Amino acid sequence: MTRICSKLPDSGTSIFTTMSKMAADHGAINLSQGFPDFNVSEKLISLVSDAMLSGHNQYAPMAGLPDLRKVISHVTHDRYLYLPDPETEITITAGATEALFATIMALIQAEDEVIVFDPAYDSYDPAIRMAGGIPVHLTLKYPGFHIDWDEVRSAISDKTRLIMINTPHNPTGSILSHEDLKTLETIALQYDLFILSDEVYEHIIFDGHLHESVLRYDGLRTRSIAVSSFGKTFHATGWKVGYLVAPEYLTTEIRKVHQFVTFSVSSAVQHALAGFLKYKNNYVELASLYQQKRDYFLRAIAKSRFEPLPSSGTYFQLLSYTGMDAKNDVEMAELLTREHGIASIPVSVFYKDGTDNSILRFCFAKQEETLTKAAEILCKI
Ligand SMILES: Cc1ncc(COP(=O)(O)O)c(C=O)c1O
CATH class of the missing domain: 3.90.1150.10 (Aspartate Aminotransferase, domain 1)
Known part of the structure; x- marks a missing residue:
């Protein structure tokens, strides 16, 4: 057998x-x-139901509903002062998990090294391995769970292609600072690396801190993929809808994977989110x-x-x-x-x-x- x-x-x-x-x-x-033990907003649920009753039940466009991508572009500008092109820089995915997976599949070739920081979200390492890459695990420094950037420099080799970050961070609740992002920017430019930034908790940040998205930084934005999740933002983890923002040359390659992994995600939910996301108070x-x-x-x-x-x-x-x-x-x-x-x-x-x-x-x-x-x-x- x-x-x-x-x-x-x-x-x-x-x-x-x-x-x-x-x-x-x-x-x-x-x-x-x-996951939350309280329900999704009734308004959002009724928008999904309206979308279904209006017949939005067939395949959505591969890259995501244009209306939703447009609203995301404005939200991104509002939050991070960068207006991504909805046509070429925003892709709707089956949750952040698919965005992470499609990105890794698109960017990582056999034997490429990817730096990840432990403790790390559980999907990173297997995705890198499935792409044929080699995860290089560094450790966030306990008890503050901060990144030791000297250690990062020492871990970079000719084969390093990608660094994965996650802020705000699951499981620790730590966040990256402006200085962290500036250092990351210097390193990424110096060693010509891509950055995959898992920002699914971007709206859940406390004590007046600012979320330091890679999208705020010119030097990072041109070589980074920022990943978001509506599951986290709208208490709907079971809907599995997320998105990624990346420059066109990266988006083109990532969409090639996305179209053969899921092709597209729930059209009714995308219609509803396009309506709901217009109201800032909702996030x-x-x-x-x-x-x-x-x-x-x-x-x-x-x-x-x-x-x-x-x-x-x-x-x-x-x-x-x-x-x-x-x-x-x-x-x-x-x-x-x-x-x-x-x-x-x-x-x-x-x-x-x-x-x-x-x-x-x-x-x-x-x-x-x-x-x-x-x-x-x-x-x-
Ligand atoms: C850090 C992190 N990344 C990604 C995900 C996956 O998000 P999604 O449910 O949108 O696929 C989670 C979910 O728990 C998470 O905590």
């Missing part, structure tokens, strides 16, 4: 699926996987909504033995249990789910080498009632 040779021999069921299943099996409060209020949730959660767990690490963006809060228990973080997350009824994600799973700093990630994109119950449990541990 013909044997299958796995392209991803090390990949199994992801920890997100495992923890969510475990949470369901034990009736635990699920703060593990990153600018996101930062204060989630900042309130973060602060509510932090106040509620203030008396617990867990030590919160700073979260400047995303809807994740890291809690350290150093000094509370000697278990490794996977065992600790399992114990909390099984015995205490609260599910989280152990941060070691985001490291290629399994680095374990005794930290768990909790998602606070939840209703106050859920956060209150979660905090009551955490305070008793």
Whole structure:
């Protein structure tokens, strides 16, 4: 019999699926996987329904609905002072995941090296490998989770083609600063590299910080791909609609992959988003909504033995249990789910080498009632 040779021999069921299943099996409060437990705006839902009833149920254009791309162009200008050409620089994808995948497939050739920073979102490494590339894992420096740019310079070789960044950062909630982006710009120009910038939490940034998109920087914009997700922005992770902004010469190649991976994404949802995105309040209020949730959660767990690490963006809060228990973080997350009824994600799973700093990630994109119950449990541990 013909044997299958796995392209991803090390990949199994992801920890997100495992923890969510475990949470369901034990009736635990699920703060593990990153999704809101409150609904999408009724207005947006009715726009989708209107679009379906009006007959927008067939294939959308491959690059995305022109109206939606136009609105995205204006939103981009409003946020980052750059007006991308909707025709040639914006592509609608099946979530950020497809945008990341299509970009890596388009840009990476066999043996090309790609620098990624651990802890890293779980789709980066497999996508690079599937493209035949070599992921070069560097580590964000604990406890602030910042990039050591000297280390980046030392890791660059003749084969380095791409650096992947993610700000605001999942799982840590850290953000890149203006100085980080300036340094990245210098490095990218000096070594002639592409930058793939995962900005899915661009609107979820706290304490008055500015989101440092690559699109703000002239030197980066001409060699970068910025990736966004409507799932994060409109509490609709299940719709899987996102987009990427990239210069025309990169967009042309990325669209070649996109057209054979998905071709196009939900036309009704794209029509609805084009209408909804015109109203700025629909996304600018996101930062204060989630900042309130973060602060509510932090106040509620203030008396617990867990030590919160700073979260400047995303809807994740890291809690350290150093000094509370000697278990490794996977065992600790399992114990909390099984015995205490609260599910989280152990941060070691985001490291290629399994680095374990005794930290768990909790998602606070939840209703106050859920956060209150979660905090009551955490305070008793
Ligand atoms: C950092 C990061 N990138 C990409 C994604 C994927 O986004 P999407 O659901 O739009 O594919 C996620 C989702 O959790 C994420 O946290």
